Amino acid sequence: MAVEYMSPIHASKLALLHRAATFAECHALNKPLFEKNMGSGRQRLLLRMQWPLALSVFDPSTGELLVQSAEGDIYQLSPEFLRNPLGPGHTPTRGQA
Numbered sequence: 001m002a003v004e005y006m007s008p009i010h011a012s013k014l015a016l017l018h019r020a021a022t023f024a025e026c027h028a029l030n031k032p033l034f035e036k037n038m039g040s041g042r043q044r045l046l047l048r049m050q051w052p053l054a055l056s057v058f059d060p061s062t063g064e065l066l067v068q069s070a071e072g073d074i075y076q077l078s079p080e081f082l083r084n085p086l087g088p089g090h091t092p093t094r095g096q097a
Contacts, residue, residue, distance in 0.1 A: 024051065046058040046059075054072075
């Protein structure tokens, strides 16, 4: 397998990116990267973006997880919601899945 040449500048930038990603991962696990209410009143939802880039939507009155994205792609459902549209911990009844 041929090894592609990488300039010293690119190599140092890549090393910095790896250090920054490791630092972010170590410090982002304890709290959301982003948290914001969406909507108001009874339609209000709580959005959270967590490491490694997953978007979760909660009902703020119950704390129920309504939907979660796949890690790294906030436009795709997580595998748990693909298997069960009601989400983890729910057993779909006939006609719901």
